[in-house]
Amino acid sequence: MAAEQEVTAWRPQVPGVVEVFHAHFTEYAYPMHVHEAWTLLIVDAGAVRYDLDRHEHGTPHDTVSLLPPHVPHNGSPATPDGFRKRVLYLDGTHLPHDLIGPAVDGPDLRDPLLRHRVGRLHTALTRAGDELEAESRLTFIGERLRTHLRRTAPVPVPRPDPVLARRLRELLDAHVVEGLTLAEAATRVQAHPAHLVRAFSGAYGIAPHQYLMSRRVDRARRLLLDGVPPGEVAAVTGFYDQSHLTRHFRKLVGVTPGRYGGRGRSAEGFRPVIGGG
Structure with a gap:
């Protein structure tokens, strides 16, 4: 099967959301990299395997993955048909810096309600004029993420940082x-x-x-x-x-920069960016 890339990215007018990123990749693999923002990921088809802090993780269909800022990770398809994902890049408005450690230790959250809420948020973010709905949904998502991470956080152990x-x-x-x-x-x-x-x-x-x-x-x-x-x-x-x-x-x-920036500042004119150019 020929490699396929389909990417849509935009910045909504919703406080706390740095970027929305929807993608379908069949063969593309991310090399090790970092982000300045939190990465909140759901996979709608296929699966992704990735390494975070030298531990291998995966994204079963019923999970929500939360990757913390400044921690290197990669990603590649775990199924023959690749994967289709939806990602939110979030600033520290809803996720404070002290949750980075727990997120590194447990980035994949099995929580059907949380996954449903993240999906509903993505739907709201594609509709111009529904920014208040999106902001409200993000508030509840942030609350649930914080609860997850603080409940499952182990006894603090200094992380190696020579x-x-x-x-x-x-x-x-x-x-x-x-x-x-x-x-x-x-x-x-x-x-x-x-x-x-x-x-x-x-x-x-x-x-x-x-x-x-x-x-x-x-x-x-x-x-x-x-x-x-x-x-x-x-x-x-x-x-x-x-x-x-x-x-x-x-x-x-x-995808190339020229094919990436076509969405503009809002959800108006929603359209996918197809191909690797």
Whole structure:
């Protein structure tokens, strides 16, 4: 079967929702990457397998998956026909930072009512003028997610976060657009470059360059949904040129930037973006 990609993405006028992302992939596999936002995922057909914090997970049809921000993960089809998914990227309005640890430990929630509510929210988000309904539904979803994570949270145990790796991560976060060379980073943290890369990859399960590129792609997604042309997006998010943006964007998102940003700011003119371009 030929590879198929169908993607629809938009930013609704609903507080707390950074982006809505609907996709159907038959063969596409996400490499390791991170997001600035929480990722709330339901799968409508097929299944996805993914690694989070070096543990393998899956998305049975009756689950809701919640992936925390800044934690590397990947994703690939777990069935021959691929998967069809609906995703919400959420800021910290409903999910505070202290729930990241419990979400890492238990990202897949078996809760039919929660899954039903997330599906109803996606329906509301596709209808212009129903923003109040969507906001109300999101409030109840946030409440249920917080209850799940706080009830199942284990006794707090300090998560490994070596100082050297954390210092490099802070440097990368502070230089997402302009970037910095490995030599510059090594000088600032007073470490050998090879040791620095090894420490970062060992602590977070992702190479420093992969982390930086996924942060840049996340920023590019937001600008594209605001209607900024890909060429301008590349210039302000740290990519060398539009082709550089396209290569990394397609690798992490599954479609090209030009096919991604056609939805605009609201649910009006709802239409899928088809193909990998």
